[in-house]
Amino acid sequence: MSELIKFIPRHEFEYKLNLASFIELCESYPHLLPVKASQGGYSYDSAYWSGVVNFTKLGVNARKRGKEFELDAMIMPFAKAYFTYQQSHAPTKVKNESKALRVIEQALIQANAIADITQVTPTVLDNAAQLAREHYAPQAAYHCGSELEVMCRFLCEHKIIKNFTWKNPINRGEDIIEKVGDKGKEYRDKKLPNDDALVAIAEIFALGEECLSLRDIFTTSCIALLMAAPARGSELFYLKADCIEISKDAKGKNQLGLRWFSGKGYGYEVEWIPECMWDVVQEAVRRLNKLSADAREFAKAVEKSPYFLPCPSGVALNEKLTKEQVSLVLGLDVSVFEEHREIKGEVVVKKGLETKKGQTLSNQLLKRYGIQRKHYEVTMIELNEIVHKKIIENGFPYIAYKAGDGIKVKWSDALFSQMANAFHSVKRTSATELWIPSIGTINEDLATTKKKTKDGDGMTNQLSLFERHNYQSMKVLSHQLRHLLNTMAKVGGMSDTLLTRWSGRADPRQTRVYNHQSPEQLNAKVRAIKKTHYDNTSLGITEFVVATPETLQEINADANITAHVTEFGACIHSYVLNPCEKHRDCVNCEEQVCEKGDDEKLQRLKEKLAYEEMLLIGDQKAVDDGLVNAEAFLNKRLLTIERCKGLIEKLEDDSIPDGSLVKLAIDKVSRLDKALDINGKKRLSKLEAQKKEVSFSGTAEQMRTKPKALERLKALRGMKRG
Secondary structure (H helix, E strand, O other), X not given: OOOOOOOOOHHHHHHHHXXXXXXXXXXXXXXXXOOOOOOOOXXXXXXXXXXXXXXXXXXXXXXXXXXXXXXXXXXXXXXXXXXXXXXHHOOOOOOHHHHHHHHHHHHHHHHHOOOOHHHOOHHHHHHHHHHHHHHOOHHHHHHHHHHHHHHHHHHHHOOOOOOOOOOOOOOOOOOOOOOOHHHHHHHHHHHOOOHHHHHHHHHHHOOOHHHOOHHHXXXXXXXXXXXOOOOOHHHHHHOEOOOEXXXXXXXXXXXXEEEEEEOOOOEEEEEEOOHXXXXXXXXXXXXXXHHHHHHHHHHHHHHHOOOOOOOOOOOOOOOEOOHHHHHHHOOOOHHHOEEEEEEOXXXXXXXXXXXXHHHHHHHHHHHHOOOOOOOOXXXXXXXXXXXXXXXXXXXXXXXXXXXXXXXXXXXXXXXOOEEOOOOOOOOOOOOXXXXXXXXXXXXXXXXXXXXXXXOOOOEOOOOOXXXXXXXXXXXXXXXXXXXXXXXXXHHOOOOHHHHHHHOOOOOHHHHHHHOOOOHHHHHHXXXXXXXOOOOOOOOOOOOEEEEOOOOHHHHOOOOOOOOEEOOXXXXXXXXXXXXXXXXXXXXXXXXXXXXXXXXXXXXXXXXXXXXXXHHHHHHHHHHHHOOOOHHHHHHHHHHHHHHHHXXXXXXXXXXXXXXXXXXXXXXXXXXXXXXXXXXXXXXXOOHHHHHHHOOOOOOHHHOOOOOHHHHHHHHHHHHHHO
């Protein structure tokens, strides 16, 4: 503590002392646990807390290590203390404190050349917020700004900086999940897989095992399973070899499913497969079982016996082995290597360890297991112990998954057990080292590789599944298939409750994120239901309804039987019951229908827009001058301009055929609602809602007294008749 407060000016002494006390307090806190139980612990003194957070500079890749990538030494003690304090008192799944610490460190260095947390000012926080906008996505930047606000309040309350108030200036990111138009289409296209790519994968899968490499079989089989049930790609690797479940439903019909362990807290569940996918799923599981047979057999041998390695013929367990024999037991047969050398004019054939390649590969293999690279160093007993010790390092016989807390699958049971380098195009497959693929193994094979060579100068030229089979460059993400199946289920009418369970989600609120139905599909559903619910409190344009004039009901839900021409289109208001409620305000009327292709009326609409924009200047000036009710006129003008622009945009849209009828979906407001709004009264509750609250069982005793209103009505009628 003395080092922190040495040579400090008097006016800063108190801030430094409070900071030092806070750091000293948090260093005594118990260490935070890693996010995943399968991840190991960490050292508090390190900048890299395994499974928790890395205290690195803004923009540094999470895989990079080194002092030059870490936070400044001056702010590091506070960063660790603040992170520990916040996560100890209010733990969160997403650690936004790390974002705030990175941008505040960068902002302090830019402002003061040192990362002194006691020098935080409103200007420094503003600069930090700007850095967040530049380096993070809109939603992440917003959360970073919110955390900066929390940090500012914390520093002021603990008297580490001068007291002031600062608010997050970053707006929340735009929610585009349910957007229409170009933004909505772009979002849907990003979340859903390319149709041509899926067809290509299906064609490759249909070629048959004899035409496919091991990696081809692996990738296409994985996609087949992901197309059968909306699972996360990482959950594939929790499947066991006997994962297929066959059971009878309530009608006695056989149903096929996969025994699946869903991550993110959902647990085990059988995911039932549509009947059209049964043959594909069974074939994919059969291929994967065949692919993992050797690895599972090896794992079983390790479990059952301490002497699981194959012993060379004629060699006793306690007999010392030659270098060639050790290499052979570990899976390297050096006898296959052969070289032709010219010595004194004669061609000499070199074999086995005499060749350069055989010598190099043998040395590398023995070094990997810590065995001396010479003859007669180990016996079979010792070699079995060495290999067994290496195998059990990561929790054998169970697979040490990086995710999926609570899942336990043995190597001998896992559908995806493999030997190391099984899919490598150059390296030989290991005979003594187990390996399981990951979601990265799938995704790397579904897009052009981004891997670089060891020197970093070029790409590794690793071909994707599509490139190996001469398809044009395509890209698919495994998670896009989950989005696709969820969307298809919603289009097919599956309920959110059932879809949530089928997808293995613990939180049903997440289901909407996976629904990417287009506006056309949603409108088709509305027309099928033949009724629409409107929210009377909503303002503005909710949506455009594009309808063909097949029936009048498709134009107007009220099923009116009249229509007449207006300045901009046609009015479908019925004058039988009530007069026009929006006289000479057709643009803002829910009963006006415009015809696509009528250029004359489109031109009138453009002139109307230009006229309203001219009047907007005067309305704005009136508001600025403080005139009474000027703001109401301004808001009405802005709404009219917005609706004019919306109509013009649709009437000029080339994707809409001429003759189509375009109608604004504006909420209809009754005269009673208008009167209540003017007088500041609440709207009356709907009669339907009242009926639901009162239950009538059919007994007359529920109404003990006669309605007084009915008695008054009878009395009035009697007086009139008399």
